[in-house]
Amino acid sequence: MTTDLTQAHRDFPATERWTYMDVSARGLLPRFARDALVAHLDERMNAELDKHAYFDTIERVRGRLAQHLHAARDEIAFTKNVTEGLAAVAASIDWRSGDNLIVCPEIEHPANVYVWLNLQRRGVEIRMVAPRAGTLPVDEAIARIDERTRVLACATVSFAPGFRTDLAALGAACRARGVLLVVDAAQSVGVLDDDVAALNIDALAASTQKGLLGLYGMGFLYCRREVADRLQPAYLSRFGVDLGDASEADLGSFEYRLAGGARRFDLGNYNFTAAVSADAILGYLAGFGQQAIERYALGLSHRLARGLIALGLPVSGGEPGPHLAHIVTVGEMSQGGHDSTSDARMQSLHDHLTAHRVKLSIRRGVLRFSLHLYNTERDVDRVLDLAAEWSRRGV
Ligand SMILES: Cc1ncc(COP(=O)(O)O)c(C=O)c1O
CATH class of the missing domain: 3.90.1150.10 (Aspartate Aminotransferase, domain 1)
Structure with missing residues (x-):
């Protein structure tokens, strides 16, 4: 290396x-990640796997992702893909009929459009803005915010034509107005320095097969701790509740408390294979x-x-x-x-x-x-x- x-x-x-x-479609897999994957599969084939080590890898990747995004470990949940991360947030907000959200669909990937359209059946108004010069017009988007606006959804870098969004301006405006800034970072993660803290991003979804140079089938959701602690996940899961040090297979007392931060969005067993490559690659990127x-x-x-x-x-x-x-x-x-x-x-x-x-x-x-x-x-x-x-x- x-x-x-x-x-x-x-x-x-x-x-x-x-x-x-063509990293915008998928990144190249580095040789060292392939080697790590082969070793992982050999362990599995030879019945030498250690489930504790699997979980250690997951927690290491969670920590590396947090560091990558300038976030805290408990602000990261694992998903399958970008859509699942965005959908987890969309489904967890206590929407009231008459609430609204703002999105610029023409430049977004469908992943960042349909999860929001689905909320129309709950009486949520989708306020669509048209792009200007290929980007989300920040002034217009901010002007569309009113007291019923709950979310502004956009991308760090748009699906097409692939321009950067002025997140600094949007983030500051959304935070000042109590609107959640929810971001699709599929196109930027691993290539650009996505700083969720500096940009006032409330939630960010991405996956590992593009700029993170890894496998399909693993994604993650960053959700700002303060926001996550107010959200009620659509699915209640063993991994999403806090049972202290109990094993993941323990039933608990049915008196549960949701896990702190974004961990409440974790569901069941993880994509341990993708995590092996993510672990090696995130370490490699951090080295530069x-x-x-x-x-x-x-x-x-x-x-x-x-x-x-x-x-x-x-x-x-x-x-x-x-x-x-x-x-x-x-x-x-x-x-x-x-x-x-x-x-x-x-x-x-x-x-x-x-x-x-x-x-x-x-x-x-x-x-x-x-x-x-x-x-x-x-x-x-x-x-x-x-x-x-x-x-x-x-x-
Ligand atoms: C901006 C953007 N969002 C999302 C996706 C893919 O979403 P998912 O991982 O849910 O399939 C892509 C894939 O090309 C993309 O470019």
């Missing part, structure tokens, strides 16, 4: 085969420092955006600015769908790049390049060279 970001690609065998710019990883990834995205603009390509959002995360998108939103676009020129550029072993994706009609610590300036320059070659062909 290296501690030099410019050499991180050596820990990711896939980089020998691909110019991989999340701020350094963010700086590195942004350096690459800025280089890529500038280079594509210089080639005359329609980079979403134009010149790099505060909107730009580690994701660079090209083309017009909504021309086409998932993995294809109705813009023949952009489709042709996509096909040219993929024919040369560049991995990227198309979402809501735009070409999406997404970068992480295993990318290098060489990767960026290779994509720019390929795009220039494509452009010279005059497609």
Whole structure:
């Protein structure tokens, strides 16, 4: 394992085969995580597993996630995916008919839309705002808040076109008005420095297969302690109640108290396998420092955006600015769908790049390049060279 970001690609065998710019779909699995998983499976196969050690791993990962987010250990619950984390919060609020929430669906992944739409049957009004220049218009969203607003839901980095949300402004406004800021961090976690404390985030959901470079099937929910302690989980579970030091299989006295903080959202046994890789990877990321990883990834995205603009390509959002995360998108939103676009020129550029072993994706009609610590300036320059070659062909 290296501690030099410019050499991180050596820990990711896939980089020998691909110019991989698709962390927004899923991250690359590092070799050391694969090795840890093989050892874990061997233990299981040989009946050498130690359930106490499994739980120790879970608690270590909980602590590492807390550190990663600038939170406390008891503010982290485990889920399967992003949707489950958001749904746990949505279902636990004591909504009253006539309450409302604010969301900007056009730029969100459906995970951060349907859980909220489901509340309409409880009389909750969904206040939809339209994006402005590809981002949630913070002033407008704040202006829609009234005394019945309970939640503002958004993403750290939008699903499409992949811009950063101005969370500092939103967080401060929501906190001052007693509105819960609930955030989908699927696109930023592991790449950017998601600081829930500094940004006044009340709840944040993410998963481990993208920027956290791990497996599908493990997600987590951060919920601010003070908020979590007021929420009543939709499911009451053994792991969600506080029975002191009793074993997880003890029945207790039926006089239960909900576990403190976000632990009340834990259900039953965990995805111990995904936790093994998460444990190794979170330790690896912490070794570089999340701020350094963010700086590195942004350096690459800025280089890529500038280079594509210089080639005359329609980079979403134009010149790099505060909107730009580690994701660079090209083309017009909504021309086409998932993995294809109705813009023949952009489709042709996509096909040219993929024919040369560049991995990227198309979402809501735009070409999406997404970068992480295993990318290098060489990767960026290779994509720019390929795009220039494509452009010279005059497609
Ligand atoms: C912004 C965002 N939210 C959520 C998800 C996925 O949600 P889930 O983990 O619930 O399937 C994705 C996956 O692409 C995403 O990009």
